[in-house]
Amino acid sequence: MLIEVKSLPIKEVINNIAEAFETTYEQSCGEYFLNLPEHIGKGNIRGINFEGGMGIVQYDCIFEEEVEFHFTINKVHPLKFLYCLEGSLEHRFEGYDDQHEIVQYQEAIVASDLFNGHILCFKPKTHTIINSLEITRNEFQKKIQCELVTMDDKLQKLFNDIEAKELFYHDGFYSLKLADLFREMQTFQGGDFLKKLFLEGKAYQMLTEQILQYEDDLNDISGRNILRRTEIKQIELASELIRKRISKLDNIAEIASEVGLNANKLQEGFQSLYGTSVKQYIKQTRLNLIKDLVLNTEYSMSEIVDLAGISSKSYLAKIFREEYGTAPSDYRKHFIDSLTKKQ
Template sequence: MRELIINSSKSEDMFSKIQTCMQGELIKDCGESVLTFINTVGKGSLRTIDFNWGISLIDCDMKLAEEAKIVFDTKDLAPIEFIFISKGYFKYSENNTDEYTRLEQFQNTIISHKRNAEKTFMFPKDEHLKINFIRVNRQEYLQKKNNNVSQLNQLLVSLFNDSDGEATYQHGGSFSLKIADEIKLLNDVDTTCGMLRSLSLEGRLYLILSLQLLEHKNFEENMNLPEAISKDDILKIHKLTTYILEHISDTVTITSLSAESGLSPKKLQIGFKILYSKTVNEYVRQLKLEISKDYLKNTDLSVSEIVYAIGIKSRSYFSKIFFEAYGILPTDYRKHLKNKNASIR
C-alpha cells in the first residue's frame, strides 16, 4: 500500500506532495494545475483550480495499481468538502482510525473534520475512479458579498460559521444522476485557455455546488424519498440513459424502458423524478430536442430528416415542442445560425 501524509490544505502544496508520490508530470497553465501519471503506481490524471472567495476544485480520473492512503494532518481550519463520485468508490475516516465510511458512486457527500484532527482517504486498487471535490474555505467565502449563507439550513449555517473548527460533519445524502450529468459537462468544457474557459468552468462549478446544497436541503427535509429507490435502481436508470441515446430514433416508451431495465413503470417514474426532476417522457423529449439542435447546427439534414432521426412522427408536433422549449421555430433557428456565421466571415 502506498501512503502519503499531507500537512497543508492549500491546493498547490497538496499537488506538489501528490506529484512526488505519484511520480507524475505536473503542468500549470491558465490557472489550472494538471498532474498526469502512467507508471507502476497506476494511470490517470488529477486537476486542481482555485477560484475567488475560497472555492477550489479538485477532480481525478485514475486507476491505481496498488491501494493508496492519503492522510491529511494539518493545523489549518479544514475546508468544507462537497464530494461526488461519478465512477468507483473510496473510503474516508477521521483521526486515522480503522473505522472507514465508504463513499458511494452517485451519492452526494459533504464532509468537514475538526481542526487538528487527521483525515484519511483510502483509494482502492484496480478500480476506475472519477471523483470531484469542491472545497470551500469558509472564512474566505464568508467575505463574499451576498454569500447568503444564512439562508441555508441550520446545520450548514453553523458549519460555515464554525471559525474555530470545533465541529466535525459528514453527510451521506441521496443519489443523483443530475449532479453526475453536470459534472460530466464540467469535465467536457473544451474552450481553449483564457477567459471563456475560466468563466465556463467557474459557472459550472457553482451550478454543481448549488445542486449539492439543494440535495442536502431536500434530504434533511425528507423530500428525496431515498427509501423509494435503491442503489441498484440508480445504476439501472443510469444505464437506461445510454440506452435512450442509442435508440433515440425509436419510439421510446415507459413500457419499453421497463422491459429493458427490469424496473416497474412506477419505479422508473419515481427514479427519474428524484434523479432528474423530470418524468420519463419529459427526459426523453428534452434529449430528443437537444439532439435536434445539434443536427440543425452541425448537419445539412432537412427538418423532416431530423424529425425522423430523433424518432418523432409529426413534423408539426416537433416544431411545436421545439418552439415551446427554445422560443424559436427549427427553420428560423437554422437561418439564425447561418446568418450569424455569415456575419462572422
C-alpha cells in the same frame, strides 16, 4: 502506499503529491495537473482554486496498489463535497476510526474538526473518478457577504463553523443535474482562460445544486422531488411500462408508484432523458403505435382504437390528423396506392 499531504492551497497539494510520486506537474491558467507515472498507475490528478475560497480537485486514476492520501496540514481544513463518478472511495477523519465508503453515484459532505484532516483511500486496479469541491469557509464568507439565514440550520452551522469546532458527515446519491454538470466539465473543449471561467461557474452551480439536494434529502423518500442519478433505471422502466401497456394505460400516478418514484420525479426524469413530459411521451407512443397499425396491419379503425387505448374513432382521427395532416384511413390508402405503383 501512504501519501502525506501537508500543505494548502491546491497548488501545494498537487506539488506534494508530485513529489511523493517522484514526478512533475504542469500548470496552466491556475490549473495544476499531473499524470501518474507508470510505476504508480494510470490517469491524472488535477486541481484549480478560485477567488473566494473555492476550488476543485479531480482524481481520475487507476492505481497499481492501494493508495491512501493523508491530508494532515496543521490548519483548519477545507469543507469538502466528494462525488464518486466511477469506482469507489473510502474516507475517514484523521484521529477517528470510522470508515465511510463512497460508491459510484454517491456524494458526501465532509468537514473535519479542529486541525484534523482527511484520509482518502483508493482501491488498487480500479478505475476511480472522484470530484472534490473544496471550500475554505472563512474566505467563502467574505466572498458571499451573506448571513445564510434561509439555509437549513445544520448547513448554516456548517458554513459558519470557520474554526472547525464540530465534525460533519452526510452522504447520499447525487442528482441528475449534478451528473450533467460533471459530464459538461469533463467534455469542455475551450482554451485555458475560457476553461477557468467555465469551471468557476460550474463550481458555484455544483454548490447550489448540492445545497438544494441536501435540503431535499431531509424529506421522506416519498416526498423527495430531486431526481438522483441512481434513479435513471426507474425512469427507463417507466417508459417500458408505458410502451407495453399503452392500450390499458390508466394514469401517470400509477406508473410512478409502480416504479417507486413520485410524480414530480417521474416528470423530471422524462424531461431529462427524453426531452418531453410524461403526457407527451404517452401521446407520442400512441401515435407511433397507431401509425404502425395503420401501415402494417389490416385492423379496422375500431380495432386500432382499442389497441391504442383511446376513447373513440373521432379522437383517433383528430390526433392522427394533428400529427400527419390527414385521416388514418386516407393515410393507409395513400400508402397502399404508393406500394402498388412501385410494384
